[in-house]
Amino acid sequence: MSYDIIVIGAGQAGIQAAQRSAKHGFKTVLIESDLVGGECHYWGCVPSKALLRSGHVYRAALAVKGAAETITRPISTDKVFEKRNALTDWWDDTGIVKKLAAAGGFEILKANAEIVGIKNVRLTDKDGKRQDIKAKEAVVLATGTLAAIPKIKGIESIKYWDNKGATSSQHVPDSLLIIGGGPIGCEMATTWATFGGKVILATRGRILEQMEPFAGDMVKEALEELGVDVRLGITPVSTGMMGDDVYVEFSDGTTISASEVLFATGKTPITNVGLESVGLKPDGFLNVDDTLLVTHETNKDEPWLYAVGDVNGRNMVQHQGRYQARVASDAILARSKQLPLSTKPFVPYIAIADHSLVPQVVFTDPEVAFIGLTEAAALKKGYKVKAVEFDMAKLSGAVLRQDGYKGHAKMVVNVNKEVIVGITIVGPEVADLIHSATIAIVGEVPLGKLWHAVASFPTVSEVWLRLLEAYGL
Numbered sequence: 001m002s003y004d005i006i007v008i009g010a011g012q013a014g015i016q017a018a019q020r021s022a023k024h025g026f027k028t029v030l031i032e033s034d035l036v037g038g039e040c041h042y043w044g045c046v047p048s049k050a051l052l053r054s055g056h057v058y059r060a061a062l063a064v065k066g067a068a069e070t071i072t073r074p075i076s077t078d079k080v081f082e083k084r085n086a087l088t089d090w091w092d093d094t095g096i097v098k099k100l101a102a103a104g105g106f107e108i109l110k111a112n113a114e115i116v117g118i119k120n121v122r123l124t125d126k127d128g129k130r131q132d133i134k135a136k137e138a139v140v141l142a143t144g145t146l147a148a149i150p151k152i153k154g155i156e157s158i159k160y161w162d163n164k165g166a167t168s169s170q171h172v173p174d175s176l177l178i179i180g181g182g183p184i185g186c187e188m189a190t191t192w193a194t195f196g197g198k199v200i201l202a203t204r205g206r207i208l209e210q211m212e213p214f215a216g217d218m219v220k221e222a223l224e225e226l227g228v229d230v231r232l233g234i235t236p237v238s239t240g241m242m243g244d245d246v247y248v249e250f251s252d253g254t255t256i257s258a259s260e261v262l263f264a265t266g267k268t269p270i271t272n273v274g275l276e277s278v279g280l281k282p283d284g285f286l287n288v289d290d291t292l293l294v295t296h297e298t299n300k301d302e303p304w305l306y307a308v309g310d311v312n313g314r315n316m317v318q319h320q321g322r323y324q325a326r327v328a329s330d331a332i333l334a335r336s337k338q339l340p341l342s343t344k345p346f347v348p349y350i351a352i353a354d355h356s357l358v359p360q361v362v363f364t365d366p367e368v369a370f371i372g373l374t375e376a377a378a379l380k381k382g383y384k385v386k387a388v389e390f391d392m393a394k395l396s397g398a399v400l401r402q403d404g405y406k407g408h409a410k411m412v413v414n415v416n417k418e419v420i421v422g423i424t425i426v427g428p429e430v431a432d433l434i435h436s437a438t439i440a441i442v443g444e445v446p447l448g449k450l451w452h453a454v455a456s457f458p459t460v461s462e463v464w465l466r467l468l469e470a471y472g473l
């Protein structure tokens with residue numbers, strides 16, 4: 001069988017690559033060895049946000065006089081699990097496969113895929129049946145990642161959760177030790193503490209250390225208010241079972257035991273897909289250029305091998321993987337038409353947004369929404385910057401939204417161009433505020449113009465006006 005494009009891995013990045021390639025008129029096949037929909041749908045974004053949402057609404061209601069008095073019962077975890085189970089289709093992809101097939105445009109095959117030569121892929125289905133297929137234009141790798149579990153002493157002797165266990169559990173553990181203070185660790189601490197379990201979060205550095213320090217500080221404070229025991233600056237060194245509980249010994253000599261332990265300690269790419277057959281021996285994430293072409297000899301004369309989504313490690317969030325998939329499909333189209341590829345920044349086949357233009361939301365409570373560079377990162381890049389901050393509790397929109405509103409925003413401006421290069425907003429339900437910042441930053445809208453983008457009263461969006469005033473406008 002031959003296709004124009006073979007996409008390996010039907011997570012969100014792979015599905016998007018297949019959809020866009022089909023839209024461009026390419027005969028496309030999408031191969032998946034497990035569940036069509038990938039991590040995001042079954043063990044990532046969807047179940048985690050389904051688990052978090054009820055707690056956010058519950059606490060928001062408790063913070064509004066008049067509504068608070070009507071809340072007389074604790075959160076119903078059974079109902080939350082029911083909602084999460086429905087949104088993840090009970091970890092069954094029949095519905096998604098049917099929906100994609102009904103939309104048409106590309107074929108879906110359930111099999112393990114392995115590259116066996118340039119543009120050649122071998123499929124092995126669950127019964128061991130093999131089939132070799134060939135791509136005329138390109139093979140797109142979208143094979144994602146697995147949880148990276150630290151190789152500490154005793155690890156093979158314990159039961160533990162990774163993101164799959166943490167997002168699909170049908171019971172609330174009496175006690176949960178979370179190792180890792182990044183977005184997944186913090187979101188899962190918020191989730192399981194909300195449901196009444198005792199949660200201990202241990203991390204080697206600070207909380208959310210890739211972000212502005214105030215974001216981590218505010219999330220830490222909120223986690224502690226929820227009853228989470230946060231331990232900073234410690235790393236696990238060994239582990240074992242003590243009856244039904246797991247214990248972990250840490251670098252500072254402390255030992256913590258819990259009924260479950262979750263490792264939220266990063267991800268490792270899935271690259272065991274026969275790449276050695278084309279001379280590629282990946283050591284970690286797959287390096288790609290801005291058209292998502294794998295940077296390797298095999299692509300030198302005739303570009304054919306692309307990698308999109310988490311497997312390239314550029315920005316491991318769903319929306320960025322889907323963006324890369326659109327870019328890669330457009331690059332394949334441009335190359336197939338032998339168009340000279342322009343290097344101008346805003347063309348569809350260059351993933352410019354992967355560089356310092358990545359929005360992300362951490363759905364803790366308060367939420368952390370940010371895009372671009374932190375002040376420290378902007379200074380490191382050599383920008384001349386001015387950073388301004390604003391206490392969002394002073395906004396009328398915040399006061400009206402909930403009693404005791406806590407929120408904070410920071411804007412980092414490149415003073416030479418008078419454009420924003422980074423924004424971080426922390427507060428209840430600020431997730432959707434970040435897209436206005438994304439537009440301002442991607443569009444390099446000068447501050448003088450933004451001054452005329454008037455936010456409605458009384459909304460939390462008035463934080464824009466306050467940040468511009470703080471800058472000196």
Ligand SMILES: Cc1cc2nc3c(=O)[nH]c(=O)nc-3n(C[C@H](O)[C@H](O)[C@H](O)COP(=O)(O)OP(=O)(O)OC[C@H]3O[C@@H](n4cnc5c(N)ncnc54)[C@H](O)[C@@H]3O)c2cc1C
Binds near residue numbers: 008032036041044
């Ligand atoms: C708990 C958690 C919460 C998250 N929350 C968010 C969020 O709120 N927002 C956000 O943007 N991101 C979030 N993410 C990240 C997001 O889930 C990932 O960025 C995204 O799912 C990656 O998609 P992908 O398509 O690159 O890979 P995956 O979804 O991992 O898909 C890869 C697919 O390839 C298949 N595969 C692998 N090897 C082969 C092979 N040889 N043959 C055939 N198939 C193969 C796999 O079975 C898999 O289905 C979260 C992640 C976690 C763990």
